[in-house]
Amino acid sequence: MTETPSATLRVECLARRHDVTARSSRVIPEETPIAFTYGGSTHAVMMATPADLEDFAVGFAITEGLIDAPEDAGEVEIVTSDAGIELRTWLGGGRQDAYAARKRSMAGPTGCGLCGIESLEAATRALPTLDNALTVDAEGLIAAMDRLPGAQKINQETRAVHAAAFWSPASNTLIVREDVGRHNALDKLAGALARQGLAASQGVVLMTSRVSVELVQKAARIGAPIIAAVSAPTALAVRSAEKCGMTLVAVMRGRDFEIFTHPGRIVEQVSAHVA
Template identity: 60%
Template sequence: MTIHSSPVISLPRMSVTKDASSAGERVVPEETPIALTYNGSTHAVMMATPADLEDFAVGFSLSEGIIASSADLVSTEIIEHELGCEVRMWLSEARGGSYRSRRRALAGPVGCGLCGIESLAEAARPAQVVTGSLQLQPDMIISAMADLSGAQRLNREVRAIHAAAFWHPNRGLVALREDVGRHNALDKLAGALARAGEPGTDGAVLLTSRVSVEMVQKTSRMGAPILVAVSAPTALAVRVAERCGITLAAVAREDAFEVFTHPGRITTRERSCAELIV
């Protein structure tokens, strides 16, 4: 997996309406695994925009209570790896002692400074390849997203809830789950489908959120061949969707959406959008 250090990147996409499609580009945010290590031990791997990482390191350390002020960090070093970035931080003697005590209460081995690379590899693990042959017409996707909006019961009450839904071309919305966290909503949906014995290969996953790489990975494990979202994807999400065979459509509005990967599953009455763009 190639990691880009720029915070944004321009990617090709196809704009689709009910009646037409056209090729173009969209600038999307980059998403990179960031391993945060203290005194040679990995504390966490966060998916983040690869910019202002020194600020991120200090802010994360403060919010986690690892340091009381920036002065508690003796040094900070940004190491770029093929799989992401490692932020190596060294704590003052006093803070280092309290951190070692804290680490003894955490699960997982203490590394030697290279464990950040291992953690990055885990964060960048390949997604499951999806091979479903489902094809949808543009008006079906636009109708499905309208159904999603109307079915968000909790969000109608509080206006602060994400939703993930599974849509079948013959049955409409099969299941919908809501949560304050977009990842949680998708996990809940996956669990609901699994408990009901509903195969993910037969429909599309719909999201009210942006598309980060975890959302693509979770969708691939469900086996769903098409993922549609209200907001834009990250660049890493697009790359992973391309590799694992998912048709990624995003920026879905009332009358249009954009397709970033595998457009052949989006069809007009006569042929696929991939053929129309050639």
């Protein structure tokens, strides 16, 4: 057994600046294989940043539909070896038997969001209906996104990782998790909220990436009524958000953003069409 690797590593490099090449160094994010095992069976292997691993284990199980509550995950054992990291979990509440009946194993690339799916139908699985009446002030949403870069500790060092954050309009708190994969970052955030007993239904999920359908699926799974991101969504993400009742805000740049679905949750918005 070896120590859990650091989330970042400083490496030597040659840097060309102003037509001059010289020796330099840069802090980069670590990337390591992380295996999720349930009852001794490997479910998935993800390439991810080795940080907030307990949150990752619980959040992944929740967003993949293996459990509904953090207590169903049981205790998470972190086992580190030269080959990578294994997150060992024994599902409780009868979940282990149900999992054994549909056991599968797969390996996923960085940020893979469709882990262990068994059919094409599973890729577009039914999502819970989000009929939450939460509304947020546009100015507050803009301010929350503006705070996000300053809260990204790993990205401040590396400029190479994604972040998923939860903003609570009521308390104005911002909870942030980072990873080289945007889906991994959201899984870690889901785990953090579950372990802290916070309801995703009472706030907004913020992403520093584009919005793909997997992010909508994961956010819907934890009950988040609003997802906002700095980049554009995919067409399937928009259709999925519309169908499940999620407000999808994207292309947030400074004070500008675009609302693609269920705009009623964002108040004081500009209603005039802008080409």
